[in-house]
Amino acid sequence: MFDIYGRNNEEKIEIGKHSSSKNLSVYVDIHKLILRHCAILGSTGSGKSNTTVSILKAILNDYAGSRIILVDPHGEYSSAFPDAKVFKINDASNPLYIPFWLMNFDELAFFLVGAKPTDDQKIEYRMFRELISTYKKENFKLKAGDVNPNFITADSPIPFNARKVWHEMNWWLNATFDKSNKDDQTKDVAKETDKGDYENLVPAKFEPYTMGTQAPYKSKHQEYYAYEKKILARLKDSRYDFLFDPGEYKDEKTSKDLHNLLNDWIGSEKKLAILDLSGVPFEVLDITIGLITRFVYDSMFWGRNEPYTGKNRPLLLAFEEAHTYLNKDDNNSYSKSSVEKIFKEGRKFGVGALIISQRPSEISETILARIGTLVALRLTNSGDQSIVKSSAPDNLNSLINLLPSLRIGEAVIVGESIKIPSRVRIKLNSPRPTSDDPKLVECWCKKHDVNDENYKTVVTKIREQKF
Template sequence: MVKLAQSISSGLAIIAGHTYRVGQVGSFVRIPLGYQDLFGVVAEVGANAAPEDAGVKEVDTGRWMRVELAGEAIGERFERGLSQHPNIHDSVHIVTEADLRRIYGGDEDDQIAIGTLSSAENIVVRLSLDALVTRHSAILGSTGAGKSTTVASIVRSIVAPSDAKGSKGARVLLLDIHGEYSSALSDLAKVFSATPQPGEEPLYVPYWALEAGELLDFVTGPLNDNQLTAITDKIQEMKGESLANSSLAGLDLQSLTVDSPVPFSLRQLWYDLTDFETATFSGPQRDTPCLETPGDAQTLTAPRYQPHAMGSAGPFLNSAARGIRRQLNLLRSRLLDRRYDFILHPGPWEPELDGTTSEDLDTLLEGWLGHDRPLTVLDLSGVPSSVLVRLIGSILRIVYEALYWSREKTEGGVLRPLLIVMEEAHRYVSPESGNVAAEVVKRIAKEGRKYGVGAMLVSQRPAEIDETVLSQCGTLIALRLSNPTDRGRVKGALPDNLSGLMDLLPVLRTGEAIIAGEAARLPVRTRIFLPAAEHQPRSSDPKVSAAWKTRRLAEGYDRVVASWRAQRTTAVVNDVQIPRSPVTDESVPE
């Protein structure tokens, strides 16, 4: 507890021509102890901060502050943590700009500049890049508080800051749910999209790299144990045949499992199982197939058998059928639905009927993680909501498993770490989600530090993020939060006891954040750098007053319906072809 001196009871102090406000929640104080200076953060001010044994008169006439000690400095070197504690009646000083430069003025190699102090905008706030990535982080704030801009600003500060000291060899993977970052970071990133625009690469996620249970849950729906066994046994058989036809490095038949990332054809799986389920037989032993037309796996045309008949003459149904015709119909429907081409028809990674593919997973990972740019943006805005969470889980699993098992190699996460930025994290990391995405994120949060995989969660509803995951985020960047439940979750996740500081969350300005945790030297209220207009995400609010004052132009709602039907914002009704020919200057005679 610190008591304010009567000489500055006005709350203002002038030092070296600068005016300082004293006793503000979130401001810093300095306690000199010999050759050392202890630094603390004002967490609470007023009667609530007074000692319990203080009388009413003393509380009324004095001003009390509760200070949380956070670090110490010897000379010009500041460190978190304390080697000693102050005594009763030790003097407490205002932290001036010179002191702030001792704390935040360090320019070590692992420091990145992300903004300025709200109380002193000429003091740059820096975060430890090592702690920000390996100890995980979370950017939390209500809609309109500046989350997207903060993400873009921090990513740009990491890989391409204005002082040209960025991490050119960085490896950042950003999951863009709403398509906000493609244009904002296009100069730094390679963009993959399910609905690619000019300059973007198509996004493919091979279905055969997914776990069998997750894949079947999507393409066949719920299965009982007998049905699941029938289909997974067939998948295991087909993967074994594919492996026998073309060997894969690091895998043999003895170590093959149904979840091994080995190509197999879903078309052939559908055809073989449909043929087995619908077959009819005749003859004394009921073993002669009554096939009329063979069908075609490539075109998903089912084989046709003679209908079964009652009595002893036949034809007879296949008594070994597993009753999965409804599930097979759903599988065929999924394969024919063009919205799912990015996962069920993954371009050069789509297997032929015999399981062979043009490309393997090494080229997929090289495209995502091994290109010459420090940032990869996966634009998922064109992905149907029914498969979005499953797709995110698949991407995270492929990336994490690859880096986990390659941790002894130069491409692995230990020697070249990866930061995964997860937008709208509450959609797939909620406590009751129980999906593969939540499981992978939990695994990254718990053990990713050891294998060079860091997570940055971005969410407007921290109360809906699994508490285990949020507690593993060593650095919290909290923007304006109005919901009391969300603020309570942030308070509970803070590594420092700064509940008073968190009371400022509802009144923070747009783009202003309270940063606390491993990467910050001290818990601090910061104005995040605002990127240039051309580098800001497409997440700003529409200008209602300006739009409604403008006279309406000619509108074509046929274009609206075309985009709706195409599930693509750039769809057109009439594809206008403009003939273009080169123009040459002809010399004019004098």
């Protein structure tokens, strides 16, 4: 199943067999499938994961220069691709690191202190931006090449130390001074007794301020009051270590830079990189996926004419469980805006997108409008069915009406990459993703031991948010 071949210089991929025949194959144009973007849609248990594996394996097996990144929020696909390079949080061999300093300022401000771009009139927001810019400009000598400091802004992906930012805020909030006038309260007149240790989140210490009119005086620099405790809470939360302590990508002093990260994801001998996000806290899943997508897109955009990437070596980005972070909810603005950009402009720079979802009616309309090919498995919801109907010719309503009654592994394919919309069967793959149903009857027929020690491990995992 899923052989790829060239006929008259038109590359095609076998998508399955006709449901009415055991031998009649159905092919799609792989160029249009990838660069015009595609989607695999189906209700839970309809065979989406198996279909995804079939398509990706066909590409990987027959194209030596193919490149795929699979964003896997639930960690299901590593078992189906034993030869893939899997990046996972806290993994011993390939830990997933996404340096926090890859975020632009809007993302960083939202993540660290909950601030939004609409806060740009607040003095603390503007001071925070200036502080970030200052620390980034100090680190212009980098492993991937020196950067002109005049071109560095708060949005530039330049390493800096978040603990140092917190320490600076805490310093100004708690310092005491020889002078009572705010304009005269500078570092050279501060009554500091201990510098503290920003790496270990130990604040600086100062002589206590007096209650009267005598020195030392309390700091009047309270602009960071709303931000300092929020940053400290983030830094102390071990769930965010993959962002704040990204191993050899931590800061400008460590041994690796962004070119190493790109090589790991899209430049290694492994044609498929699986980014296992199962250990990412849900509240930062939006920013994490947005950050991954934007970074990869930027690499393709700025490297579009390089011989080893961009238009000379296209890339497919696949997004599993897309409805959870690419939906119409404005709270998912970061991942959605990044993926929408790929759907709108990615083709020109060699970036194609595949989304996998069980609720297509919840996905951003901007994304849906630019999907060139739909692989629709069983869909029972009328709103989800209408998404497929809107992409098919009017004279094919009879085919689309079959969506609620399709068997597991059957699909209807419509769109630019297939000349005749077809109903197909997808071969069952082995090894499989870990998304298959549990063996309910077999499990319920067994008698399980009752023990007071049960669930201790489960509760610990819940508390630590780690597998």
